[in-house]
Amino acid sequence: MTLAPQTLASLTEDQLALLFDEAHTAHAFTDEEVGQNLADKVYELIKWAPTSMNNQPLRITWVRSEQARGALVDAMNDGNKDKTAAAPLVAILSADANWFEHFGTFAPWAEERRAFFESNPQAAAKMANNNAHIQAGYFILAVRALGLAAGPMGGFNAAKLDEHFNADNGHKSFLVVNVGYPAQDAFRPRGGRLDPEIAVRTL
Ligand SMILES: Cc1cc2nc3c(=O)[nH]c(=O)nc-3n(C[C@H](O)[C@H](O)[C@H](O)COP(=O)(O)O)c2cc1C
Numbered sequence: 284m285t286l287a288p289q290t291l292a293s294l295t296e297d298q299l300a301l302l303f304d305e306a307h308t309a310h311a312f313t314d315e316e317v318g319q320n321l322a323d324k325v326y327e328l329i330k331w332a333p334t335s336m337n338n339q340p341l342r343i344t345w346v347r348s349e350q351a352r353g354a355l356v357d358a359m360n361d362g363n364k365d366k367t368a369a370a371p372l373v374a375i376l377s378a379d380a381n382w383f384e385h386f387g388t389f390a391p392w393a394e395e396r397r398a399f400f401e402s403n404p405q406a407a408a409k410m411a412n413n414n415a416h417i418q419a420g421y422f423i424l425a426v427r428a429l430g431l432a433a434g435p436m437g438g439f440n441a442a443k444l445d446e447h448f449n450a451d452n453g454h455k456s457f458l459v460v461n462v463g464y465p466a467q468d469a470f471r472p473r474g475g476r477l478d479p480e481i482a483v484r485t486l
Contacts, residue, residue, distance in 0.1 A: 302427050307470040309432035310366055312463030317372040317431060319345075322462075325374075325425045332421040336396070337389040340382035340411040341418035342454050344375040354447045359459065360438035370434065370461035375444065376422060377454035378415035380408040412457070419458050426462055432469060434461035 286292075300306070322345050330339065346355050355375065356368045367373055383400040386393070400407040419435070426433040436459045444456045 301430075302424055306427050307432070307465075307473070309434045309461065309463070309465040309469040310471060311466040311469045312366075312370050312432070312434075312461065313466050315371065315464045317463055321429055321431065322372060322374075324429060325422065328425040328428070329418060329421040332418065334414040334417060335410060336393060338382045338410060338414055339385070339389055339418070340379045341415040341422070342377045342379050342452075343422070344377065344448055346373040346375060351448075355444065355459070358440045358444035358447065359436070360440075363436045363438045363459075366434065366461060367436070367459065371463040372461075374422070374460045374462060375448055375456050376415065376419050376458040376460060377445075377449055377456045378408075378411040379452070379454050380404065380411040381453065382411055382414075383407055412455075415457065419460075422460065426460070431462055432465040436460070 294302070326343060329341075334340070346352055352368065352373070355373060356364050359367045383397050386397040390396075400410070423433045423435055437457070439456075439459055441456050444459075445454070449456060
């Protein structure tokens with residue numbers, strides 16, 4: 284289905300609440316499994332969300348096997364170990380600094396720009412980092428939109444994690460996200476949100 288601009292609709296208040304005001308970061312999950320069909324759906328949704336030049340540098344590693352989970356938990360900070368060990372499914376989000384190799388797919392009309400990024404690894408890495416972080420936001424919202432809860436964590440040893448999971452591809456991990464159905468004690472008290480007077484201005 285392709286929506287013409289004049290047919291754009293809005294989510295209902297309940298749907299918005301599921302994504303934003305009622306949604307919480309989850310720190311504990313029920314034992315209910317998260318099937319691969321749902322995991323696959325997360326990517327099928329977020330691949331459509333915008334990135335610079337459509338460059339899509341986010342790489343997702345779903346961690347399911349006991350062996351992979353052990354290595355992941357080992358790289359997590361102490362306060363994040365137990366919940367990462369217990370979550371039904373965990374994703375490692377990484378950025379691919381060689382995203383320009385896929386120019387022919389994501390922007391074939393601009394492929395002449397590939398040479399610039401190939402010879403400017405710093406610029407390529409910055410683009411990878413910025414856009415993968417944007418995609419991580421989409422990832423969390425897609426998890427929520429599918430009726431699941433997300434527990435994003437930046438507290439881990441990225442060098443250690445990359446040594447185990449990304450040695451063959453050079454991707455740089457930047458976020459680990461626990462995914463599942465929230466347990467009774469999943470949520471922490473809400474921290475305050477900034478007033479628009481601080482965070483927003485209209486000129
Ligand atoms: C980039 C990022 C890194 C985070 N790192 C951690 C972490 O290492 N450990 C943790 O327990 N929570 C972590 N959090 C969770 C945040 O503290 C939480 O999302 C925030 O306080 C909002 O909580 P709420 O959704 O319940 O309102 C992280 C969240 C994000 C988005």
